[in-house]
Amino acid sequence: MNKKLLLLFCILASFSGFSQHSPITENTKVSILTVDVADESHTLYGHTALRIQDPVTHFDAIYNYGMFDFRTENFILKFVKGDLQYYAASYPYADFEYSYQVENRSVYEQVLNISLAEKQEIYEKLHTSMYSDERFYTYKFIDRNCTTKVIDVVNSVLKGKPIKNTLHKTESYRNVLFPYANHHYYMQLGINIIFGERVDHQAETLFLPLDLMNVLKNTSYKNKPLVTQTTTNFKANRTEAFSFLDSIYSLIAVLLVVILLNKKATNVLYFSLLGSIGLLFSMIGMYSYHRELLWNYNVLLFNPLFLPLAFFILRNNTKWIKKICWASLFLLGGYLIYMFSKVHLIIVLPLIIATGIQLARLLLKKDR
The missing domain is CATH 3.90.1720 (endopeptidase fold (from Nostoc punctiforme))
Structure with missing residues (x-):
C-alpha cells in the first residue's frame, strides 16, 4: 500500500x-x-x-x-x-x-x-x-x-x-481542399455536397x-x-492503393443498375434517398452556425421535392408526377449550368445524368 x-x-x-x-x-x-x-x-x-x-x-x-x-x-x-x-x-x-x-x-x-x-x-x-x-x-x-x-x-x-x-490568390477554398481527398471518392463527394456557397470564395484565410x-x-x-x-x-511510409468500392466507378455501377432496371421500386428508393439527403442539407443550413454549410446549392441536385415525387410514384398519381418532374428538371438544369465552373462537377456528374434520365422517363411515360 x-x-x-x-x-x-x-x-x-x-x-x-x-x-x-x-x-x-x-x-x-x-x-x-x-x-x-x-x-x-x-x-x-x-x-x-x-x-x-x-x-x-x-x-x-x-x-x-x-x-x-x-x-x-x-x-x-x-x-x-x-x-x-x-x-x-x-x-x-x-x-x-x-x-x-x-x-x-x-x-x-x-x-x-x-x-x-x-x-x-x-x-x-x-x-x-x-x-x-x-x-x-x-x-x-x-x-x-x-x-x-x-x-x-x-x-x-x-x-x-x-x-x-x-x-492560392486565384483559387477558392473548394479548389484548395479538393485534392486532399483524391483517393477517397465518397469522402470527397460527401465533403463537396455538404459544403455550400462560402467555400467557393477566394481562399484568403491560411487554415491548412x-x-x-x-x-x-x-x-x-x-x-x-x-x-x-x-x-x-x-517519415511515414504510406502507399495509396486503388479501391473500386471507393471510386466513382462503383457509383456509376449502382446508377446503371437503377437506370437499366427502371422499376417502380428502384425509382421510389432512388428519389427517396436523394430527397432525404437534400432535406437533411436544408435542415443543417437552418440549424448550423458553420458558414461553410449555409446556402447549399447542392440541394438542387439532392432535391427535397423528390420525397413527394417518390410518394406520388407509389400512388401512381401521373398528374403530380409530371408537375414535380418538370420543376425538378428545370432546377437540375440550372444546377448543371451553375456547376460548369466548379471543381466538383466531375464527381457529381454521374448523379446529374442518372437523375435527369429518370426524371425524363417519368415525364415521357404514357398515362394509364
Missing part, C-alpha cells in the same frame, strides 16, 4: 513539475510542427502544433490546439451546429510524436528564428492559456482551427504579424497545416528568414 502511495506521489510530482513555469534560456527552440495527412475524415487535412524545447532545462513540450472529447454530450449535434468546444493541451513532445508514428503520419518541424524575449513571451502566452478558460474555443473549419490558433499565437508576439497567406508549412518556408522577419531549420522528425 505504501509503495502504491509513493508511486502515485511521484507521478503527481512529475506532472506538477512539468506543468509549472519553466525558464526560457538562450538555447530554447520554438518550433511549429506539421503533421501530414491520413485517411480518416478528421486526419484528412493534417495537423499543426507548437513545440518549445530547451536542452538545458530539459523542457520539451507540445502545445496542441486540436483537442476534442468524443464523450461530450450531444457530440455530433454540437459538431454539426458549430458550437463544439475544442481545447488546447500541453504534454511531452515524445508522446506527441509517438502517437503519429502509430498512425503512420509524417511529422515536420520548423524552428523559428526569433529573439529570447519573443520566445519568453510566446511561452508565457501558451502557459497562461493552458491553465485558464482561454484553452477552450469554438471550432470553425476555416476560421478557427489548430492552424489558425497557432498563427494567432505567433503573430500576436512578432511585430508586424509576419505570417500571412501568400498562397501543409499550406502553413509552405508559407513559413518563404516568410521573412526582421529581414531574415523566419524559419532557421526545417527537419523531418518522422
